[in-house]
Amino acid sequence: MVVSVFKAKTTLQKQMVVEVQARQYAIKIDEPKELVGTDIGMNPVELVLASLGACQMIAAQVYAKKFKVAYDELHVEIEGDLDLDDFSDKGDVRLVFT
Known part of the structure; x- marks a missing residue:
């Protein structure tokens, strides 16, 4: 059996905005404005x-x-x-x- 280990690091930036890093990639996760977010990314x-x-x-x-x-x-x-x-x-x- 081949097992791969995947990792992601999450960091709260401001309000509901979270930056997620995995390998060389980064994305921002947020909530929509109706859920008190700033809507800069998927929730x-x-x-x-x-x-x-x-x-x-x-x-x-x-x-x-x-x-x-x-x-x-x-x-x-x-x-x-x-x-x-x-x-x-x-x-x-x-x-x-x-």
Whole structure:
């Protein structure tokens, strides 16, 4: 079994802005203005969804090549719901992502 170790470093910059560094790449993560962010980047949930979609695309490419499946385009659309009541002190709510 081949095991690869991946690492990322996150640093809070200001308000809700977080810089993430992995290898030689860096991205900024933020919240939209309606969630008290400055909207300069994807929020963490959007980044998780994008990562899942990218994994599906990469796996599809690997298997298409392996099984000689031709395609013109590949698309994945992913949606998630996040209950924000716990962030807004609307009661004793456990933060849940589905």
